[in-house]
Amino acid sequence: MIGFGQTSFKEGWKEGYKKGYCGNKVGCVPPIPPIPPSGIINHTNQSDYQFGYNQGLLEGSKSSKGNSNDLLNNYTKIKQQEIRHSQELEKKYQNEIERNEAIMQENIRQIAEAQAQQRERERIRREKEKIRISKIPLLSEIIEVEVECSEDLSYFSHLVIKTSGWKPQANAKKIVNLLINSNYELISEQKVKKIKKYKAKKHSKKEDYLYLNFIRNNIDEKNRETTVIIKDFENEILYKAYFRNISYMKMLELLL
Numbered sequence: 620m621i622g623f624g625q626t627s628f629k630e631g632w633k634e635g636y637k638k639g640y641c642g643n644k645v646g647c648v649p650p651i652p653p654i655p656p657s658g659i660i661n662h663t664n665q666s667d668y669q670f671g672y673n674q675g676l677l678e679g680s681k682s683s684k685g686n687s688n689d690l691l692n693n694y695t696k697i698k699q700q701e702i703r704h705s706q707e708l709e710k711k712y713q714n715e716i717e718r719n720e721a722i723m724q725e726n727i728r729q730i731a732e733a734q735a736q737q738r739e740r741e742r743i744r745r746e747k748e749k750i751r752i753s754k755i756p757l758l759s760e761i762i763e764v765e766v767e768c769s770e771d772l773s774y775f776s777h778l779v780i781k782t783s784g785w786k787p788q789a790n791a792k793k794i795v796n797l798l799i800n801s802n803y804e805l806i807s808e809q810k811v812k813k814i815k816k817y818k819a820k821k822h823s824k825k826e827d828y829l830y831l832n833f834i835r836n837n838i839d840e841k842n843r844e845t846t847v848i849i850k851d852f853e854n855e856i857l858y859k860a861y862f863r864n865i866s867y868m869k870m871l872e873l874l875l
Contacts, residue, residue, distance in 0.1 A: 629655055631671030638672075639679025652679070752840045761863040768849065768858035768873055775829040775851075778803035778874065785837045794833060797867055798874055803829070828852050831874070838863075845870060 632655040641647035652675065661670045778798065782790040791809035798805060805814040832848040842863065847870050849858040862870050 625667070627667040628659075628661075628671035631666075631668035631673075632675035632678075635672035635675025635677075636679035636682075637675075639676035639681075640683045642680070642683065649679070650682075755839055755841045758838070758842045758863060760865055761861070762865060762869075763861040764859070765861065766856050766859040770851075770857050772829065772849075772857070772873060773802060774827070776802075776804060776827040777825070777829065778805055779828060779830045780805060780807045780809070780833065781831065782807075782809055782833045782835070784835045785843070786835070790833060790835050793867055794831070794871065797871060801874060803874070825852055829857075829874075830854075847871070849873070 633652045636652035637649040640649045655671065655675070659674060661667060663670055665673070778801075780791055780794055782788075782794070784790075788809050791807050791811050795805055795807060795811045795814055799813070807814055807816065810816055828851075830850040830852075832846075832850070834846040834848075836844050838844060844861070844863045845865070847858070847860050847862065848856060850856055858873060860870075868875070
């Protein structure tokens with residue numbers, strides 16, 4: 620039994636327990652030592668303090684190892700939970716990717732199907748339009764000259780082209796392509812590549828300028844009527860004619 624040295628034993632126990640718990644760990648804060656067990660008999664030649672210190676040292680060391688194991692177990696559990704959570708998130712993310720991919724593929728399929736249906740509707744519409752146009756009668760060709768040309772047009776060096784009515788830009792390009800190799804320097808009120816753009820202040824009132832007024836209208840999908848007027852710089856009409864379903868070359872042969 621612990622006898623008269625009980626107080627010394629307790630003091631040694633406390634110090635030994637603290638030392639055993641922390642060892643040489645820097646910054647370790649030992650817990651409050653537990654009450655030493657009763658019934659321990661000092662059979663050694665050590666003092667009660669030293670005996671208590673040694674017993675506390677052993678108990679503190681055991682407690683520290685047990686606590687370390689608990690911490691390790693807790694850390695392991697936390698890491699396992701983190702891994703499981705990460706795996707769950709990854710699975711959820713993968714499922715989301717697969718779901719989005721499925722939605723995207725379905726959208727692509729629906730768009731492709733809608734486009735195919737639209738193309739088919741357009742094909743049917745064009746076929747019907749062809750049939751409808753084929754039933755439109757082609758009117759006979761007409762050439763009606765209102766003012767015969769008596770001038771020598773080779774005298775003129777420039778031709779100012781003005782188009783109006785149905786598709787003026789397209790008609791200007793066709794006229795330019797037809798007359799590009801003629802003896803005239805071509806100028807167009809419509810913007811056409813390779814030739815000058817008409818500017819009233821710069822190009823008007825010149826004796827060697829001709830002015831072509833090309834007025835084209837579509838009667839229907841098959842039939843076209845055109846009025847061709849050629850004037851000089853004094854605005855005098857040198858030639859005027861009405862055409863129906865006549866080629867560009869025939870209508871402009873005076874200028875070729």
